[in-house]
Amino acid sequence: MKKANILPVLEKKMKDLWQKIEHMMFPDDIKCIFCGRDVPNFYDKPYCEDCEKTLPFNNGTRCKVCDRPSKEAVCDFCKQEPKFFEQAFCPLIYEKQVKNLILAFKDNNKRYLAKGFAVLIAKRVLESGVKIDKITYIPMTEQKQKKRGFNQAKLLADEVGRLLNKPVLTYFKKEKDDVSQKFLNYKERRNAMLGTYSVKNVRFNKDENVLIVDDIITTTATVNYCAGLIYPKVGKVYVCGVARTDYHGLAQ
Numbered sequence: 001m002k003k004a005n006i007l008p009v010l011e012k013k014m015k016d017l018w019q020k021i022e023h024m025m026f027p028d029d030i031k032c033i034f035c036g037r038d039v040p041n042f043y044d045k046p047y048c049e050d051c052e053k054t055l056p057f058n059n060g061t062r063c064k065v066c067d068r069p070s071k072e073a074v075c076d077f078c079k080q081e082p083k084f085f086e087q088a089f090c091p092l093i094y095e096k097q098v099k100n101l102i103l104a105f106k107d108n109n110k111r112y113l114a115k116g117f118a119v120l121i122a123k124r125v126l127e128s129g130v131k132i133d134k135i136t137y138i139p140m141t142e143q144k145q146k147k148r149g150f151n152q153a154k155l156l157a158d159e160v161g162r163l164l165n166k167p168v169l170t171y172f173k174k175e176k177d178d179v180s181q182k183f184l185n186y187k188e189r190r191n192a193m194l195g196t197y198s199v200k201n202v203r204f205n206k207d208e209n210v211l212i213v214d215d216i217i218t219t220t221a222t223v224n225y226c227a228g229l230i231y232p233k234v235g236k237v238y239v240c241g242v243a244r245t246d247y248h249g250l251a252q
């Protein structure tokens with residue numbers, strides 16, 4: 001007879017219970033994610049009217065593949081470098097207060113921001129009408145995650161999963177830390193990425209579409225690399241991040 005291991009179940013129950021208590025004591029889904037003021041309907045707009053006026057939303061004409069601001073339906077970057085994913089969803093532009101907030105989310109341990117960010121992402125996905133079946137995320141190396149204590153992309157994925165009511169699964173493993181990518185262009189980044197991520201030995205389904213969650217999408221090299229690892233095994237691959245830089249690295 002198979003012996004059931006109840007320890008992980010108990011651990012999860014305790015964690016869920018603690019989250020409920022924490023949420024009752026410190027509700028974070030009533031305040032503007034940018035300035036902390038109370039907002040009337042967080043799950044529609046997790047920001048206040050004043051912040052709405054100054055926020056750099058990624059709302060203009062955009063590339064229908066990589067979601068970066070573009071006058072053409074498919075930008076030059078995507079024409080030159082076809083992607084393994086169908087479409088990206090990035091509700092904000094990575095600049096001004098968005099940059100500071102995402103840095104605080106990653107480095108100052110403001111984990112509660114995941115909820116508001118996820119509302120913005122989930123709205124984009126729902127508005128697009130695409131079908132999502134499974135959600136996954138860009139991992140960190142075990143060492144780095146231990147140091148930080150959490151993976152911000154996983155936190156976001158969990159919240160997006162809750163809002164879209166879809167399961168969140170771990171598909172990728174990060175094998176080694178990147179060489180500093182700051183000064184690399186897209187092609188250098190893409191080459192530097194070989195062997196950085198691997199795909200886990202899980203069962204994939206050709207009929208299921210997958211959404212890959214990351215925090216920021218810059219050159220798309222990371223999300224595209226991971227999309228490439230699963231795209232022959234699943235239906236369509238979509239990617240998303242809180243914010244998009246208007247940079248693709250091809251000009252260098």
Ligand SMILES: [Zn+2]
Nearest residue numbers: 032035048051
């Ligand atoms: Zn505000």
Ligand SMILES: [Zn+2]
Nearest residue numbers: 063066075078
């Ligand atoms: Zn594009």
